[in-house]
Amino acid sequence: xxxxxxxxxFAFFQxxxxxxxxxxxxxxxxxxxxxxxxxxxxxxxxSHAIFGGYAAMQLFAAQLYVLGAGLWGIxxxxxxTAVARRSRLGADAAIGVVxxxxxxxxxxxxxxxxxxxPAFDNALFGxxxxxxNAQIVWLIAVMVFAGAxxxxxxxxxxxxxxxxxxxxxxxxxxARVEGLLMVVLSLSILVTLTVIGVTLVAAMLVIPAVVARxxxxxxxxxxxxxxxxxxACGLVGMYLSYYAGVPSGTMIVLVGAAVFLVVLGITTLRRxxxxxxxxxxxxARATVKA
Amino acid sequence: xxxxxxxxxxxxxxxxxxYQDVLVLHEVNLAVRQTDFTGVVGPSxxxxxxxxxxxxxxxxxxxxxxxxxxxxxxxxxxxxxTVDWNFxxxxxxxxxxxxxxxxxxxxxxxxxxxxxxxVLDQLGIADLxxxxxxxxxxxxxxxxxxxxxxxxxxxxxxxxxxxxxxxxNTRHDVLHLLGDLHxxxxxxxxxxxxxxxxxxxxxxxxxxxxxxxxxxxxRDVITPSVLEETFGAxxxxxxxxxxxxxxxxxxxxxxxx
Numbered sequence: 001x002x003x004x005x006x007x008x009x010f011a012f013f014q015x016x017x018x019x020x021x022x023x024x025x026x027x028x029x030x031x032x033x034x035x036x037x038x039x040x041x042x043x044x045x046x047s048h049a050i051f052g053g054y055a056a057m058q059l060f061a062a063q064l065y066v067l068g069a070g071l072w073g074i075x076x077x078x079x080x081t082a083v084a085r086r087s088r089l090g091a092d093a094a095i096g097v098v099x100x101x102x103x104x105x106x107x108x109x110x111x112x113x114x115x116x117x118p119a120f121d122n123a124l125f126g127x128x129x130x131x132x133n134a135q136i137v138w139l140i141a142v143m144v145f146a147g148a149x150x151x152x153x154x155x156x157x158x159x160x161x162x163x164x165x166x167x168x169x170x171x172x173x174x175a176r177v178e179g180l181l182m183v184v185l186s187l188s189i190l191v192t193l194t195v196i197g198v199t200l201v202a203a204m205l206v207i208p209a210v211v212a213r214x215x216x217x218x219x220x221x222x223x224x225x226x227x228x229x230x231x232a233c234g235l236v237g238m239y240l241s242y243y244a245g246v247p248s249g250t251m252i253v254l255v256g257a258a259v260f261l262v263v264l265g266i267t268t269l270r271r272x273x274x275x276x277x278x279x280x281x282x283x284a285r286a287t288v289k290a
Numbered sequence: 291x292x293x294x295x296x297x298x299x300x301x302x303x304x305x306x307x308x309y310q311d312v313l314v315l316h317e318v319n320l321a322v323r324q325t326d327f328t329g330v331v332g333p334s335x336x337x338x339x340x341x342x343x344x345x346x347x348x349x350x351x352x353x354x355x356x357x358x359x360x361x362x363x364x365x366x367x368x369x370x371x372t373v374d375w376n377f378x379x380x381x382x383x384x385x386x387x388x389x390x391x392x393x394x395x396x397x398x399x400x401x402x403x404x405x406x407x408x409v410l411d412q413l414g415i416a417d418l419x420x421x422x423x424x425x426x427x428x429x430x431x432x433x434x435x436x437x438x439x440x441x442x443x444x445x446x447x448x449x450x451x452x453x454x455x456x457x458x459n460t461r462h463d464v465l466h467l468l469g470d471l472h473x474x475x476x477x478x479x480x481x482x483x484x485x486x487x488x489x490x491x492x493x494x495x496x497x498x499x500x501x502x503x504x505x506x507x508x509r510d511v512i513t514p515s516v517l518e519e520t521f522g523a524x525x526x527x528x529x530x531x532x533x534x535x536x537x538x539x540x541x542x543x544x545x546x547x
């Protein structure tokens with residue numbers, strides 16, 4: 001019990017714990033749409049793209065980094081869509097070009113104008129040090145926004161995720177719904193970036209949703225489970241990060257990966273046992289007499 | 291149901307369309323009415339799905355005009371092969387997607403669920419409403435999508451390859467079901483590779499191969515010359531119980547060795 005209470009005596013840990021738990025919940029929540037749409041690579045790419053904007057704002061106007069990097073992320077998402085639509089490259093190549101260029105720009109800015117070291121490493125792998133109240137407020141604001149978007153666009157998001165062509169034919173404005181999802185995704189990555197880190201955010205978008213998918217066949221339950229798994233990974237990962245002395249993002253992702261392996265093992269065993277029971281109850285096969 | 295309107299629901303006037311720089315359909319003229327029960331036939335890559343996308347308004351013409359009735363309500367049934375059957379939704383959730391447009395609340399009302407159940411009952415799969423979509427057979431999957439389409443109460447129902455990948459009995463069931471819907475005043479257009487099935491069930495065929503080769507009743511359209519222009523292969527047309535039946539021309543296999 002002391003192991004749980006002792007770190008809470010530090011203000012930085014309290015803030016880190018809040019941000020990590022909420023970040024896990026937010027990424028788990030949005031991750032359901034990302035995984036079911038097969039957009040995991042976009043999440044990965046966008047986090048790298050946002051790093052460019054984050055670096056630029058850290059150097060020139062650090063207080064406005066959420067705004068600047070957020071706009072940068074949204075611009076990257078629009079650029080990806082535009083490149084993918086107007087050329088024959090395909091979305092994966094467009095993501096590769098736009099986002100890696102943005103990441104490279106971020107690294108170049110950090111290297112050229114100083115400020116490398118902790119700020120640079122923290123942006124890449126996440127850190128709980130120096131979390132401000134403003135960051136917590138931004139995170140909560142984005143959570144409320146994401147919740148509102150999913151609540152008021154639940155049916156449109158579900159339909160366009162399942163079958164975008166039929167949704168379009170049924171009068172749903174698919175481009176607007178997808179645009180809205182990209183905005184929510186960009187903002188979610190941005191506000192969780194400080195704790196989880198650029199290189200690891202994509203994992204937290206995918207792992208909780210995949211774990212939830214293995215546990216349920218219901219879309220509504222998958223949303224709830226993924227949110228719970230994400231927040232639990234954030235919470236447990238933060239404690240382990242404190243005791244192991246490693247960056248918070250790495251430990252949160254490792255906890256997620258461990259949960260994934262456990263659930264994969266359990267669901268595989270359960271499926272096998274169901275198959276054996278089904279075989280036992282199946283009618284005996286006819287045999288051919290010689 | 292109200293008496294069907296004979297004015298065109300969708301009119302394609304000299305329409306050419308395609309994707310990026312490649313034109314798939316050239317100078318298509320086609321009027322679709324609520325009284326139509328039409329099969330679009332042609333080889334792979336002939337532009338059947340492109341024609342459906344034009345009728346749906348999902349694809350804009352590169353040239354020509356697409357004119358639709360202002361209050362037109364269209365429903366679309368996709369190919370079963372294009373669907374992710376592991377997607378986490380039940381039959382009921384899938385059918386209720388038809389009631390997405392302009393809806394704000396995430397949950398469905400009791401009346402919406404009752405309407406959905408009534409349509410599922412009409413199609414004989416009401417008892418499967420709470421099943422996951424992966425647990426359905428091919429015919430049940432087709433009925434589920436039909437239920438979703440019917441819940442929109444469309445004037446025009448468009449189906450992409452509704453008879454592909456299902457067994458003969460299911461194919462007959464689906465076509466009879468569509469015949470019923472048509473007799474109740476719904477315009478229907480479907481694409482298919484299945485010439486004989488269409489000849490037996492549909493009153494009107496459109497043969498497509500980059501352009502409209504021919505359109506009319508099966509007896510008018512299913513002729514060796516139209517089929518050769520459409521499919522690029524010689525086929526023989528026989529008659530069975532007053533209906534045209536297509537058979538491949540006999541090409542004796544060469545003996546080897």
